Each structure stands twice: as structure tokens, then as C-alpha cells.
Amino acid sequence: MTYRHLEHMTDAFIEVTGQTLEEAFETAGVAVVDTIVDISSVEKKTERKIEIKAPDLNNLLYSWLEEIIILTITEGYVSASFKVHISKSGEYALHAMISGETIDFEKHHFKLEIKAPTYHLMEIKQDKPVVMRFLLDL
Secondary structure, eight states: EEEEEEOSSSSSEEEEEEESHHHHHHHHHHHHHHHHOOOOGOOOEEEEEEEEEEESSSHOOOOOHHHHHHIIIIIIIEEEEEEEEEEEEEEEEEEEEEEEEEEOOOHTTTTOOEEEEEEEEEEOSSSSEEEEEEEEEE
């Protein structure tokens, strides 16, 4: 379970890997939070549940990234860990439990503000390992 930043002129272009689709989505969550703040400074004080439905995996990934950005930037809740379960019955459903705390910009060392995820350059390869790439508009 890893992620890395790829070269891009103006935005954050991220590649994540995981042994499963769920692990790749969990890593994507970590990558988004760690782009905004220093995730190592976040404590697991409270839990929240996230549920998302989408017609395909690209829409599911977009909605997942968007939800994490909204929680962090708009609602002021920063996550330290993610546990994701994905199922498919007609459409995709993502159920996640996240652990974190209320954001404190001094404690969590604010890095960058993400405006939104984009579909541009989004890619999901479901081989072993699963590899996902996505672009975050800064």
C-alpha cells in the first residue's frame, strides 16, 4: 500500500497502489489527507462512516476523493486511517469507516488546499497490484 506524486505542472498528480481495490481506495484517502496536512500528526480520536454509490469505478473514486476533501477543508475533520469495503450489485457501493480528529492547522501543519478532484488523467488498473492515478486541482 503506497502512493507517490507524479510530475505535473500545476496540480497534484498521484499514483496509488494496493493489493486489492479496497486497499487502493484506502491509500488514495491517505494520499489526499497527506497532501493537505501532515497525516502523521493526526490522532485517531473519533470515527465517521462514509457511504457512496456510483455507476462505475471512476465515478466512485471521484466521489470518494471529493468526500475526503469536503470533510477536511469544509467540515474541518481530518482522517488518519481508512477502512474501505466496496461491493457491486448493479452499481458500486463504498462503505468506509475513517478515524481522525478535528483539524488544528498548527498541530497538523497545513500544506496545500485542494479545490477538487478531476476526471482528467484518472486511471484505474485492476491488476495485481491495483494501480490508480488521479489528479487533484490545487
